[in-house]
Amino acid sequence: MSNDKKIHRVPGGLNELQMKGRKVVKLGGRQIALFLNDMGTVYACANRCPHEGFPLVEGSLDQECILTCNWHNWKFDLDSGETLVGGDTLRGYPVEVDGYDIVLDLSDPPQQVLIENALKNLRASFDRHEYDRMAREIARLQQAGGDPLEALRRAVWWTYDHMEFGMTHAYAAAPDWLNLRKHHSMGDAGLELVGLVEPVAHMAWDTQREPVYPYTNNFLAFSPEALTEALEAGDEATAVALVRDGLRQGLGFAEFEELLTRSALAHYQDFGHSLIYIRKVGQLLEWLGNDVLEPLLLSLIRSFIYASREDLIPEFRNYQPALEEWDGQGAQTITMEELTGLTVNQALKRTCQSSAHPQAAFHALLGALAWNMAHFDLDVQNHTNRSVSHNRSWLSFTHGLTFANAVRRQCTKFPDLWPQGLLQLSCFLGRQSRYVDQQLDLTEWSVENPESFFLEEFSCLFDHGQSEYIVACHFVKTLTSVNEEFRAFPDAPWVPILLTAMNRFLNSPIKGKHVLRIARQSLSMASMGD
């Protein structure tokens, strides 16, 4: 990007304009549209409409110098440079008339101005979740020489206090999109852009039309014990005030990670999201740096405050007793085959029996979770006439794998937490067992060559075609977790079934909306007088 003056003369240009009213000139590799209005003023602007690039010289210019692009009716005020209808800004150029020559100044604004303009325009498109325009503005940011990751940093700041219940998968999937961008785009600029636009747009979607849900600005003297207590009590104001003080003292994410991991695993909660999110926030900070430590940490804290407590519902009431019974002496070997088909209580009991060998239990549980996912009964996904308690989707299974990945990572760091991690994996496993089809023939889903499989599936994510962010982000999150487990244990006995499960998930139909199911379940609820 050069700030050199770029002055171009169009000899006799005014003559032509006086005859035709408009013309296109090609100068310095650009197409410039020139217009002459009834008052004798000459205007110059980019000929390519900033919307989809159609030629503005074909547009309609009215008495007020409003130029309408007739392809989609966007309107540009050539005097003020404003876009009156539409989105993106039209580039205009200063003009002087010298006799019958037209002199154009095509100099670029300073780089920093272009970067800030792109970010300002990204914000405008972000607020309205205009996907295409967000892509264009991020492309312009890159074109201006800006750091493309700045789009994500800004998006985090724009959204963290618009998430009523704390962080969502929009943040959690962001590091996986960035990894995909880095490792699988093969230098293709289009693929690289996907890896940025998807997480930014997901953040826009999750917060569209949401008001600000403010965090307290108070400070309270930080201590790990006080923060743990506030999280346990579900006291957001105290927790945030403590975190703010910790940040003021210069604490980084590493100083919060252990206590957050302990809090996340203190209960079987939020179907594993709390633990998954810790890891994802850590990874996103590695990408974006500490500029976004505060918003990410606060939104993570809020997600803990609002986490659901599954260990308090009857289905999982034996989780806590099992944890109390865990003595690290259970010496029975355990395999994935033994665990498949077990209920929650059976899985908890069986896992306790191998408490002396947490790593072995982890492998067995991961294998059994993969088996369940591979055998997910799609009739359950598609049902229209069962009760709400039978609503299950692919995501009920993918979370088992992403949670397992998070358990292995975090419990390897803090090994005394293996009992919680493994027993919570047992809860995941037992919960799924009613929704599998044991007779399913998986032949068509088996994966012969893991390397080719990962290569192809990661590549496919760049053009996933899913309209719902929640589906696309689970594709990338789950494939990333599965890839990590495969890389860590390429010869594990669960590898074939894990890849089979993943292959079936990525390539099976996903029912996007349960119109009839919701109607029937609503009628049922209403008939009960609720």
Ligand code: FES
């Ligand atoms: S291309 Fe000009 S409005 Fe769409």
